[in-house]
Amino acid sequence: MDTPEGPPPERLRMLPSRLANHAAMTANRIVDRALAQAGVRRYHYALLAALEEYGPASQAALGRRIGIDRSDMVATVNELAERHVVERAPDPEDRRRNIVTITAEGRSLLTDLDRLIAAAQDEFLAPLPAADRRHLIDLLTRLAEHRD
């Protein structure tokens, strides 16, 4: 994109929806760059985190848990399996399912990713002092919860 030429219109600048988008885009840029240091994308982190927290599960169950489509889950598991951070095995009790399991190597990777993610969050919130960071998180959390 070209370099900006003056500020965006006043009408747009102050819109809460625009502010939320700006924050999200900033956060995504920072988080994606952090995860890229470990060669993964957001889907990979989400999948590893879900496996660590809830244990082995089928692809479909994992997808519902973290909001990934079944079709996209195939590629995500493929990529993680190639790196030997997860294992995909048919479920003997239900041969429709693949049980996905995190490996020791996967847990090690997840530890690294946790650190990268934490640093990214700090970078994202860096412009705000600690008290305001907490307040922002609280407000966004309430916004999210009162929606569902």
Added chain:
Amino acid sequence: MDTPEGPPPERLRMLPSRLANHAAMTANRIVDRALAQAGVRRYHYALLAALEEYGPASQAALGRRIGIDRSDMVATVNELAERHVVERAPDPEDRRRNIVTITAEGRSLLTDLDRLIAAAQDEFLAPLPAADRRHLIDLLTRLAEHRD
């Protein structure tokens, strides 16, 4: 996407970057639905708002102003010109440029869009009491400003 099956992993749920994304996605859904009532998308609103605020300008200048690529601007102006809410005319003083001007009909549409957008913002922030809305806007604004 399938219906969720339990909450997302704890690691993810509380991440500021995730909260910002959730807020932005909610806001986009609400705003897009509101604008769709008038048959426009966000690009159209941004372009009309820029024209109203800064007056006629070339496509490239408008694009730099609101962050739209030159190539995407072509389609955006096409669509608005078909609805007769903007006019595209060659610049007599620089025949490389097209000068885009908002029409009376365009100003009328923009007034409607302003109302729709305002209602969408209210809906977006509805879960929060007024004081918290102001606080959230303030925090997000500071986050955006201290970045640039």
Added chain:
DNA sequence: CAAAGAACGTTGGTATGGCCAACGTTGGCG
């Protein structure tokens, strides 16, 4: 003043993310 470079609008293409449809396989249930 001529030549080189930059800006413009336009076309066409690429990459990405999210989503949907269809299929064969397998399991649940009447």
Added chain:
DNA sequence: CGCCAACGTTGGCCATACCAACGTTCTTTG
């Protein structure tokens, strides 16, 4: 048994965001 649902997989679609190239027109500079 017969039907329907869930699963994994493939393949595709659509929207957004970019980028590259081109011919035209202006600007700069040698």
